[in-house]
């Protein structure tokens with residue numbers, strides 16, 4: 001049984017027959033982290049893969065363990081946020097682009113991870129409100145405060161309990177991830193220390209919002 005993030009049907013599970021056969025054409029198309037075309041048969045809620053052909057395999061033998069772990073975390077994120085039909089295409093586009101940038105190895109993996117986490121949350125309806133301080137409307141300061149449970153922003157005068165401090169660089173990056181058009185989503189850079197800070201914050205946010213213990217994230221944090 002495999003899990004598929006589809007373009008217009010959300011996340012589905014489907015049975016694949018004969019996939020263990022080494023010569024199976026469906027073998028590579030149905031392997032982990034492949035972008036494939038599927039011909040499915042449905043009976044009620046049950047899907048069976050009739051035919052499958054691979055467009056792109058993102059990982060193969062010898063792939064880097066860190067990028068592979070982040071990619072598996074993206075799968076868990078999609079499984080937990082579970083896009084419904086009308087969100088599905090945007091989810092798929094996001095994951096495909098993130099996997100592309102991750103395997104290209106030209107961008108910081110922490111930054112790609114943070115972009116994906118926060119944007120997945122936005123698509124699924126968990127967008128934080130980063131426009132200005134929720135108390136007084138101050139747009140930005142050297143340090144602002146982010147409230148993890150409801151995703152609101154505060155200045156130092158208005159800060160509440162359960163807030164974490166964020167630097168201006170991290171705030172600007174978060175605003176870009178939340179509010180930019182998809183075409184510009186990956187078009188920014190921040191220093192690696194800020195990318196790491198951002199990545200820790202976005203993972204705390206999605207963990208808080210979903211109340212889910214991501215096993216793939218725990219594994220990742222065990223190796224980096």
Ligand SMILES: [Zn+2]
Nearest residue numbers: 133136155158
């Ligand atoms: Zn304020």
